[in-house]
Amino acid sequence: MLSLFDGISCGQVALERAGIEVENYYASEIDKHAISITQKNYPFTIQLGDVKNWREWKLPKIDLIMAGSPCTYWTIAKNYRAKQKKETEPIGEGWDLFKQFYNTVTALKPTYFLFENNHRISKNIIDAITKHLGVSPILIDSSTVSAQKRKRLYWTNIPNITQPIDKGLLIKDIYEYDENLIKKDIRIFDTAVITDNYIKYDLSYKGHYSQQDRLYFLDGKAPTVPKSRTETKVNILISRDDISTYKKISPVEAERLQTLPDNYTYGLPKTRRFEAIGNGWTVDVIVHILRFMKH
Ligand SMILES: C[S@@+](CC[C@H](N)C(=O)[O-])C[C@H]1O[C@@H](n2cnc3c(N)ncnc32)[C@H](O)[C@@H]1O
Incomplete structure (x- = not known):
């Protein structure tokens, strides 16, 4: 080979x-x-x-x-x-x-x-x-x-x-809870828009809705794992009851997505x-x- x-x-x-x-x-x-x-x-x-x-x-x-x-x-x-x-x-x-x-x-x-x-x-x-x-x-x-x-x-x-x-694999199938990767940002409430697969929000307050400001649902699909050297792009919403709290993806979860x-x-x-x-x-x-x- x-x-x-x-x-x-x-x-x-x-x-x-x-x-x-x-x-x-x-x-x-x-x-x-x-x-x-x-x-x-x-x-x-x-x-x-x-x-x-x-x-x-x-x-x-x-x-x-x-x-x-x-x-x-x-x-x-x-x-x-x-x-x-x-x-x-x-x-x-x-x-x-x-x-x-x-x-x-x-x-x-x-x-x-x-x-x-x-x-x-x-x-x-x-x-x-x-x-x-x-x-x-x-x-x-x-x-x-x-x-x-x-x-x-x-x-x-x-x-x-x-x-x-x-x-039929979903995020919940590769998800791993890790306290150290949990983030909370109450500003999310201000501009949150719910779509089929994720919640998007706009920290610029100018309507930019940056691609990394999205929280993906556990019962949905993750976006393409990017090749960039950052850890912020794939964020997972832990519970639909609290849209200000999410978990950053871990390397092991990224490995599972691939x-x-x-x-x-x-x-x-x-x-x-x-x-x-x-x-x-x-x-x-x-x-x-x-x-x-x-x-
Ligand atoms: C899209 S990645 C391919 C990843 C691979 N399919 C995998 O499963 O990991 C392209 C790779 O080509 C490598 N590359 C770029 N220029 C190259 C060259 N001149 N010779 C050999 N590899 C090169 C890069 O370092 C990068 O790892």
Whole structure:
């Protein structure tokens, strides 16, 4: 197996969970924090470093290449205010990284490939990836297999993939009470608006309703675990009887939202854990896809 942009090796967790035996797991990753998590959990991972050096790698026959290249250059957020210029054409750094994946697939000719990316990227880039890989993307929302909404596109030559059956998981299924993470803010009462999935409030009092000022219901779904190095974005309302009291999400809850084992990222500072988890794959979506491989 060859995993490019391996992050914290969610692909390796998925292979193990799918019961697929791996002889050698080669990983290309450059972030030392992500690598440390991988090596803690899978000490036999062979780290290859920067994907741009792939021509120098000495590899045996590869059966599967997996990759989720950084979407930073491409993702156009819903309420995106053009702060950072995003690439909308198949040129630039984001495309160059995709091309590293494409080039390894072309050169190494694995039996199977899997490429993942955010669904909020420009149609031109989606079409260009589709043209290069010769397969159409499948949109899968992680909410089918986890308590988290997370829509992602998957391009693969693994055949006949269907949508996962919805497991009906909700925040209450991954919730863990922790006194130290409880917050109270009576200002929430002033501007609270109840929606289907959360209560939003506006601490600016100017109608901004910042995305992080939301309290998610225990019997609802969590938003996409963000890759940002903060711990404030996913807040859980503990009881509908008191909307001023909520709990911040813990790293273990974030791991559960990504269907990772509890404490998979233990050992790193909390904010680094959130970043690594938010950057990763929802393991059980990958398990679902890999089960369609003939092996
Ligand atoms: C979206 S994350 C992928 C996470 C991964 N799928 C997982 O399950 O953890 C993209 C990763 O690509 C890595 N990356 C960026 N540039 C790279 C390069 N030139 N070579 C190898 N990895 C790179 C980043 O450090 C980041 O961990």
